[in-house]
Structure formats: C-alpha cells, structure tokens
Amino acid sequence: MIMDVPVTSQPIDPLFATAPDRRGTGSEKWDRWTDRDVIPTWVADLDFRAPDVVLEAMRARVDHGVFGYTDPPPGFAPALCEHLARRHGWQVEPDQITSTPGVVNGLAITARLLAEPASGIITFTPVYPPFLSLPGLAGRECIRVPLAQSETAWTIDWDALEAAVTPTTKLFWLCHPHNPTGTVFGRDDLVGIAEFAARHGLTVVSDEIWSDLLLDDDHGGPRHVPFASLDHPKARDAITLVAPSKTWNLAGLGCAAAICRDRGILKQWRAAGGGLVPMVNPIGYAAAEAAWRFGDDWRRRLVSVLRHHRDLAVAAVAGIPGLTCVPPQATYLVWIDCRGTGVADAEAACVAAGIGPSDGKHFAAPGFIRLNTGCPTPLFVEILRRLALAFAA
Numbered sequence: 001m002i003m004d005v006p007v008t009s010q011p012i013d014p015l016f017a018t019a020p021d022r023r024g025t026g027s028e029k030w031d032r033w034t035d036r037d038v039i040p041t042w043v044a045d046l047d048f049r050a051p052d053v054v055l056e057a058m059r060a061r062v063d064h065g066v067f068g069y070t071d072p073p074p075g076f077a078p079a080l081c082e083h084l085a086r087r088h089g090w091q092v093e094p095d096q097i098t099s100t101p102g103v104v105n106g107l108a109i110t111a112r113l114l115a116e117p118a119s120g121i122i123t124f125t126p127v128y129p130p131f132l133s134l135p136g137l138a139g140r141e142c143i144r145v146p147l148a149q150s151e152t153a154w155t156i157d158w159d160a161l162e163a164a165v166t167p168t169t170k171l172f173w174l175c176h177p178h179n180p181t182g183t184v185f186g187r188d189d190l191v192g193i194a195e196f197a198a199r200h201g202l203t204v205v206s207d208e209i210w211s212d213l214l215l216d217d218d219h220g221g222p223r224h225v226p227f228a229s230l231d232h233p234k235a236r237d238a239i240t241l242v243a244p245s246k247t248w249n250l251a252g253l254g255c256a257a258a259i260c261r262d263r264g265i266l267k268q269w270r271a272a273g274g275g276l277v278p279m280v281n282p283i284g285y286a287a288a289e290a291a292w293r294f295g296d297d298w299r300r301r302l303v304s305v306l307r308h309h310r311d312l313a314v315a316a317v318a319g320i321p322g323l324t325c326v327p328p329q330a331t332y333l334v335w336i337d338c339r340g341t342g343v344a345d346a347e348a349a350c351v352a353a354g355i356g357p358s359d360g361k362h363f364a365a366p367g368f369i370r371l372n373t374g375c376p377t378p379l380f381v382e383i384l385r386r387l388a389l390a391f392a393a
C-alpha cells in the first residue's frame with residue numbers, strides 16, 4: 001500500500017518555507033548523488049539558511065578584514081555561559097570553557113587526555129559512528145553496550161552496562177540527547193550513569209551537541225538536563241562538549257566548546273591534540289557567539305517545524321508495513337527499524353526509490369535507517385512519499 005502523507009496540518013513558517021539549492025557547493029549531503037534523482041536525507045545538517053543575526057555577525061567580522069591566529073574572543077565564553085544558564089539553568093564560569101574546532105575532535109582529545117593507551121571507552125549503541133571508530137583510531141578499546149529497545153522507548157540496560165565494564169575502562173562517552181534514537185536521558189538515568197561511573201572510576205564525557213533541539217520541552221515534554229549540572233562528584237570532573245552547529249546550521253564553520261570544572265584538564269586540552277587540531281577560525285567564533293546570544297527566537301521557530309516533521313514521519317512510518325520507530329524526543333533525526341519488512345538492504349531500497357538515508361550499519365545497527373527531517377516541509381513530505389515507495393513491494 002502506498003500511503004498518502006498529509007502535506008501539512010500546520011501553516012508553513014516563512015522562515016523555513018524554502019531552502020537554497022546546495023548542489024554544486026561541495027555539500028557533503030547534497031553532492032553525493034549528482035547523477036540521479038535521489039533526495040539526500042543522511043548527513044545531520046539542515047538545509048535552511050543560518051539566522052540573519054548570525055550572518056550579520058559573520059559579515060561584521062569579515063569587514064574587519066584581518067584573520068590572524070585567533071584565541072576565543074572576549075565575548076565567546078560569556079555568551080555560552082549565558083545561553084546555558086538561560087536555556088538549561090546551568091551555571092558555568094567562562095574559565096571552565098575552552099574552544100575546539102569540533103565535537104568529534106573534542107571526543108578524540110578526551111581519549112588521549114583521560115584514557116591511557118589500550119584502556120576502554122564505554123558507550124551505548126546504536127550510536128553516531130565516530131563514537132565507534134575514534135577509540136580504535138586512538139589505540140583505545142570501544143566497549144559497546146546496546147540500549148534496550150521497546151515500542152515506545154530506548155532505555156538503558158543497567159545489567160548489560162555492569163557486565164560490559166572492564167578494570168581498564170576509563171571513559172564513558174555519553175551521547176545526550178542521543179543520536180540516532182533521539183532519546184533524552186532523564187535525571188534518574190544521568191544519576192544512574194554518575195553512580196556507575198563512580199563505582200568503576202570512570203570519567204564521563206557528555207556530547208550535548210543536540211541539547212538545544214528538544215522537540216517538546218515547550219509543551220511539557222522532557223527538558224535537557226546537562227550531565228555536568230548534576231549534584232554529584234562525577235559531574236565535577238565530567239567534560240561536556242557543545243556546539244552551535246546542529247541548532248543554527250553552522251557545521252562547516254568548525255567551532256565547538258568543551259566545558260569542565262577541572263581547569264587543569266582544560267589547560268592540557270590543546271597539547272592533547274598533538275599538534276593535529278587547529279585553532280578555531282575567527283568567523284566560527286563570531287557565528288557561535290551571535291547564535292548563543294541572539295538565536296533563540298529562530299531556534300524556537302525551527303523546533304516547531306522539526307516537531308511537525310517528527311510527527312509526520314512517525315505517522316508515515318506507522319502506515320508502512322514492517323517499519324517501526326520510537327518517536328524521537330530530540331534532534332532532527334528519525335531512527336527507523338526496517339527489519340520487519342524482510343528487505344535485506346534497506347538503504348539500497350531507499351536509494352532505488354529516490355531517497356538517501358543513513359545506513360544503520362554505520363551505527364552498529366544493520367537493518368535500521370536514519371532520516372534527516374531538517375528541510376522544507378514539501379521536500380520532507382516527498383521524502384516520506386518515497387520512503388513508502390521503497391518498501392511498497
């Protein structure tokens with residue numbers, strides 16, 4: 001059965017009604033299938049233009065005209081502190097923040113800084129692929145602990161966690177909110193993780209890059225609780241990684257931040273990059289600071305569109321025999337279990353039907369696909385129409 005997807009039940013916000021054509025711009029997402037009618041819905045960036053307040057700040061920095069080696073400008077860390085206090089009620093001091101050109105290299109740095117060679121780094125699966133590959137690249141071991149899947153939620157399997165940890169495990173890499181499932185871990189989960197980390201002498205590194213994209217927090221749904229905001233000893237030596245890149249669509253600008261109450265760790269941060277990690281560029285700083293200071297109105301309007309797209313996707317998946325998904329609470333990703341369709345290669349079936357999702361095998365979950373909902377509504381509706389076609393046979 002090929003289902004009809006309702007075009008939209010909510011008026012389209014003019015800010016997100018259209019998007020620039022990204023083809024031929026070197027876009028990792030859009031320049032993958034240049035010879036075929038395949039709508040890319042894989043890499044996690046948005047198709048929308050960044051907010052005007054951010055573009056203006058970037059233009060002003062360009063007009064300065066000098067782009068030498070740049071430390072965090074004076075407003076960078078205070079802008080992040082104010083944003084974290086306003087959005088998440090989390091008090092952080094500017095000297096507890098350092099910059100880094102990306103959250104992925106931030107994770108890689110923590111492996112080198114906090115886990116000696118051959119020690120273990122524990123993480124939940126499925127997960128964003130660098131969590132799986134970076135430990136090995138750093139000569140450390142990735143210890144995978146599957147989340148438990150039910151019809152309505154992805155939850156922590158505490159027994160599996162206890163069974164997996166080894167005496168040489170040093171780090172816990174938490175993806176919070178969680179990519180790809182869109183799970184928001186609640187306070188009880190986080191305290192459980194802190195207790196577990198304390199029992200086994202682990203440092204928690206919390207990747208909170210998605211924390212400004214909770215889809216229901218304005219409507220009584222779960223709110224983001226920063227791991228390091230807990231009143232727990234393990235929150236005091238935790239490292240939090242954040243960036244404006246997912247929320248305000250700035251991934252190509254390479255600007256992120258690491259937050260840690262232990263200033264000694266931050267002092268060693270750049271050296272731990274081993275000369276391989278560059279300084280953040282001045283335009284990235286200008287964009288990040290403007291996004292954190294002035295971007296909340298745009299963010300709220302974006303979340304409203306993304307919530308609508310999540311609801312469309314969940315309804316579409318429910319109408320396609322063999323597909324299931326747990327409705328994501330955060331992110332612009334929808335994680336779909338295709339194993340019930342009997343289709344051996346779900347990603348290939350999608351590409352044949354004209355959409356290019358992420359293949360679950362890269363997330364340690366073959367048989368799943370991940371859709372990106374971050375595009376104008378009519379295009380997303382067409383993606384869902386093609387999703388139904390992919391599994392129609």
Ligand SMILES: Cc1ncc(COP(=O)(O)O)c(C=O)c1O
Nearest residue numbers: 044102103104128179209243256
């Ligand atoms: C959980 C998570 N962490 C990190 C990143 C990438 O961060 P960066 O581009 O700052 O390295 C992504 C991108 O999708 C992500 O989903």
